Amino acid sequence: MMFRRVAFIGIGLIGSSLARVIRRDGLAGHIAVAARSPDTLAAATRLDLADSVTTDPAEAVAGADLVMICTPLSAYPAIARAMAPGLAPDVIVSDVGSVKSCVFKDLGPHLPPGAHLVPGHPIAGTEHSGPEAGFAExxxxxxTILTPAEDADPAAVDKVAGLWKAAGSLIQxxxxxxxxxxxxxxSHLPHLIxxxxxxxxxxxATDLQQEVIKFSASGFRDFTxxxxxxxxxxxxxxxxxxxxxxxxxxxFTEDLTAMRRAIRRGEGDELFDVFTRTRAIRRGVIEMGQDDVPEKPEGEV
Amino acid sequence: MMFRRVAFIGIGLIGSSLARVIRRDGLAGHIAVAARSPDTLAAATRLDLADSVTTDPAEAVAGADLVMICTPLSAYPAIARAMAPGLAPDVIVSDVGSVKSCVFKDLGPHLPPGAHLVPGHPIAGTEHSGPEAGFAExxxxxxTILTPAEDADPAAVDKVAGLWKAAGSLIQxxxxxxxxxxxxxxSHLPHLIxxxxxxxxxxxATDLQQEVIKFSASGFRDFTxxxxxxxxxxxxxxxxxxxxxxxxxxxFTEDLTAMRRAIRRGEGDELFDVFTRTRAIRRGVIEMGQDDVPEKPEGEV
Structure with a gap:
C-alpha cells in the first residue's frame, strides 16, 4: 500500500482513471472523493471508486497523505482555500492540470508549512469527459510530467512518481x-486549431454544414x-x-501565411518540400510508440 | 461479372483497395494494371491484384470496358494522351482523384467520341500509401461522390456506382x-493545417523538437x-x-484571429462559447457513423 488515504478533488476522465488504478492495485487504504456535483459523486460511488464522498474539500482531505486535484484549472484557488483547514501538515498535494506554472501561484500560498507540492501532468486522454469515461489503462x-520546485522534498516526489509508474506511465x-x-x-495549439x-x-449555411459532416471522413473528422x-x-x-x-x-500563423502564398503562386516544389519533411516527425512519433489512440476496453466499467 | 476488363492506371492505397474488392467478388474477367514504377507492378502481381501488368497505359486499356485512374492529379494529362490510342469507343473512364473540376479539363479532350467520363472520389483513406497499404474494407x-457531367450516359454512371456499392460504399x-x-x-483545409x-x-531547435515528439500524445500526434x-x-x-x-x-484565418484576440484579452466566455458549439458538429459526425478510423485488418495482404 502506497498511501493511507488518497483524496481526489474532482474525478473526471483523468481522476477516475487514476482512481481505478489505485483500486485495482490496492494502493490506498481509503479513497475519498470531493466534487461539486452530486451526480459526479454518485457516479464515483456506483463505479466503486470512492470509500467516501463529499462536496466539501476540507472533509475529503482530512487525514489524507495524498491529495490529487483533478478539476479544471480555474477551480484551483477556491479549492486551495476550501481544503486548507483540513490538510495534514505532511500532506503531498499533486494535480493533473494541463498548465503547470499557475499551480504554484494558485495552490502554493494556501498550503500549510510542511506540505509538499508536486504538480503533475499525465500526457494522456480521450475526447470523452466525466467519471464514466475513465479506464485504468x-x-x-x-x-507523466512532474514539475516540482527545485527545493521539493525528494521523498514526496518519489511517492507521486511511484503512483504514476504503477499506472503504467513513464516519468519525466x-x-x-x-x-x-x-x-x-x-497540445494547446493543436486543440485551438x-x-x-x-x-x-x-x-x-445549414445545407453545406450537413455535407461537411457527411463527408468528414476525409480529414475533418479527426479535428472534430x-x-x-x-x-x-x-x-x-x-x-x-x-x-x-x-x-x-x-x-504557426507565419507558416500558414507562407503556405497560402505558395498555393496562390502555384509553387508546387515548395508545397512538396513541406509535405515531405513533415514525415520525419511522424516517423519519430511512431518510433517513440506514441502513435496509438487509447480507447476504453470493451466491457470495462 | 460487372466488367470484361478493368484497367487500373496507378495502383496505390485507393486503387489496390478497389482491385481487392474486384478480385474478392469476381467483378471483372481481367484486371490490367499500368504503373510507371516496376516495383509497383511487381507488388500488384505479388498481391494477385493484376492479370496483366505494363508500364504502357495504352496497352492496359486495350479492350477494357472500365478504366480507373488512381494516380496523383498532375499525371492526368500525360495519362490521357498516352492511353487515348488504346481506348475502346464505348469505354467508361473514371478516377478517384480528390479534386473533380480539373478532371474534365485534363481528360475530356483526349477521350474518343462515345467514351463515357464518370469522375469519382471515394471519401476514404488512411495515412499509408502504396499497393501494400490497401484493403478491401x-x-x-x-x-463515394460521383461527378459526371449533366449529359452523361446514365447506364455508364450506374455501372460505376454499382462497383462502389459492391465495395460497401454509399453513393452521392x-x-x-x-x-x-x-x-x-x-479535407483540403484540414490537411493543409x-x-x-x-x-x-x-x-x-532539435532538443525541443524531440520533446514535441515525446509528448505528442496530447493532441499533436493526430496532426502528424x-x-x-x-x-x-x-x-x-x-x-x-x-x-x-x-x-x-x-x-479559417479570420476565425483564428478572433480566437487569438479572445486569448490575448482573456475573454473566457468567448472561448467557452466556441468550445461548446463545436460539439454539435462532433455529434453530427458520430450520428452519421463517420467517426471510426478504418484500419487494415490483421493478416490481410
Missing part, C-alpha cells in the same frame, strides 16, 4: 515554465474528435497559458 | 465544382498522422483546387 506507456521531470512551452506546441476549424464549419474535448478545461488552459500559446500561434 | 460505409451524386468546395473544407503545424514543429499522407497527391490537390482552398483558408 489510460496511462499505459504514456508520459521538468521545469514548470518549460512544460508550459512544450505543451503549448504539442481543431476548435477553430470546426467552428469555421459551424458558420457555414479533438474539438469535442471538455470546454471548461480548455477555456482554462488558454487563459492560464496565454503567453506561450500566443507565441506558438504566432509561429 | 476501406470503402465500407464510406461515401454531385456537381464537380460543388464537390471541390465541400472537400476544400472537409496539419501539414503546417507539423512543419512549425520541424522549425524548432494526417501530415503523413502522400506528398505528391497533396501537392496536386492544392495546385488543382487553389481557389476553393484559398477561400476557406481565408475564413
Amino acid at each position: 489510460l496511462f499505459q506507456n504514456r508520459w 521531470m521538468m521545469d514548470a515554465a518549460h512544460h508550459d512551452q512544450v505543451l503549448a506546441i504539442t 481543431a476548435y477553430t476549424i470546426v467552428d469555421t464549419a459551424t458558420d457555414l 474528435r479533438i474539438a469535442a474535448s471538455d470546454p471548461v478545461m480548455w477555456r482554462d488552459v488558454f487563459l492560464q497559458n496565454r503567453e506561450a500559446v500566443l507565441e506558438v500561434l504566432g509561429r | 476501406l470503402f465500407q460505409n464510406r461515401w 451524386m454531385m456537381d464537380a465544382a460543388h464537390h471541390d468546395q465541400v472537400l476544400a473544407i472537409t 496539419a501539414y503546417t503545424i507539423v512543419d512549425t514543429a520541424t522549425d524548432l 498522422r494526417i501530415a503523413a499522407s502522400d506528398p505528391v497527391m497533396w501537392r496536386d490537390v492544392f495546385l488543382q483546387n487553389r481557389e476553393a482552398v484559398l477561400e476557406v483558408l481565408g475564413r
